[in-house]
Amino acid sequence: MTPITNLKSAAVEKRIHQSYFKIALSVDCVIFGYAEKELQVLVIKSDLKEFAGQWSLLGDLVRPEENIDKASYRVLEERTGLKNVYLEQVQAFGECKRHPSGRVVTIAYYSLLDISNHKLQLSDNDLCWRPVRSLRKMAFDHRQILDTCLQRLREQVFEKPLLFNLLPNKFALRNLQELYESVLGETLDRRNFRKKIAVKEWLQETGEMERSVLHRPGRLYTRQTSPKR
């Protein structure tokens, strides 16, 4: 039924296309954190002369025997020392001139982690958290990548229980609301916000309350471990 003609073996095809193995592939991670009521992103000073003094996302070339999700996870782990962190691919960026070293296509990921878990290694002097709002020009096309990832995050925050990944294990609803506000860049009505979150069954009460706050303490919640669906 399916006439087989002129088939090449994979090995033959590989030889034919050898000349195409000229493009390098990298991953770049937009690693989000939350501190001082602002959404932060983990950046490093660019080590390229062309971008001296500019901030860069954390990335690395993909190794020949490493799949792309693993590569981004490796970058994340090497830089933060954390495992089991939320990580999701966004899209590829492939302009020819985006990297001065040559043709490097990059695949962007975003990641969400609890910044208080992350002890910055002192050896990484130039690695630091910066408020997303404060970053203007960045190395490469990294500002564009950051924008794209932030936009994707915004589209998803009410669809999936993502932002809990940015908070400590226990948190008050006010903390969560302030986080949503800083991600979305707009203020939210407290009652409507609580209702909207409540129906999603993403939260579990811990039975504990805030301590040492200068006002009536709020209930502490933790993320629902066994979501209803």
Added chain:
Amino acid sequence: MTPITNLKSAAVEKRIHQSYFKIALSVDCVIFGYAEKELQVLVIKSDLKEFAGQWSLLGDLVRPEENIDKASYRVLEERTGLKNVYLEQVQAFGECKRHPSGRVVTIAYYSLLDISNHKLQLSDNDLCWRPVRSLRKMAFDHRQILDTCLQRLREQVFEKPLLFNLLPNKFALRNLQELYESVLGETLDRRNFRKKIAVKEWLQETGEMERSVLHRPGRLYTRQTSPKR
């Protein structure tokens, strides 16, 4: 303010990483069409022995001096002879073993075109339109890529005026509804569908009617050329 130490020039960095230029990069296009009241996708018989007889998406390696959007556009144009066709990146697929020839990471795009514009070149004997529903096993990870693209399309059909790209210039609302139904895989209420589309201001009346139909003829619409936003 920003101490510059140990900076490498891009040229130096390129030499350091030379060994990483071992991964090939391809684009694969999920080219959707619509015929016989079914969503179709343009496929070709795989020319790899390993996938003999299986259908494959249309793709090609990205050329060293070609950005990825251009590469996918080139594939589309070469295979369909059409320009100005809707094309959008979805995401990258980068499992190590996805291609038997070696390490090939692919970036998936989907495209929407009016199938009646497309004259299949007779030289491309193995190129053909197949109903999406009919495709089971495909070459490489192409079934997964197709699923991912279809899912993305479904998420967007009521957000953006996409599906018009699959229809001829003039069409009746019934055609449009049947198209939506075949994309979404569910039936829709006619009155509610019309209301939902009407408020979006995506359509323009042509003043013409259907002809030679076995029932009361419907109005013919065309896509709104100057959308309100």
Added chain:
DNA sequence: ACAAAAGTGTTCAAGGTACACCCATGA
């Protein structure tokens, strides 16, 4: 007592869903 934020309900508008009848055309 005061300051600060917690906690809580109702009203209104908009959008989604379910549903039935008459109309225009070709055979």
Added chain:
DNA sequence: TCATGGGTGTACCTTGAACACTTTTGT
């Protein structure tokens, strides 16, 4: 005249938005 789909409106429900007062704690 019959078969086929075109074209239309209403009632109900759900969801999102706006909005204010009492309660609890620390100082």
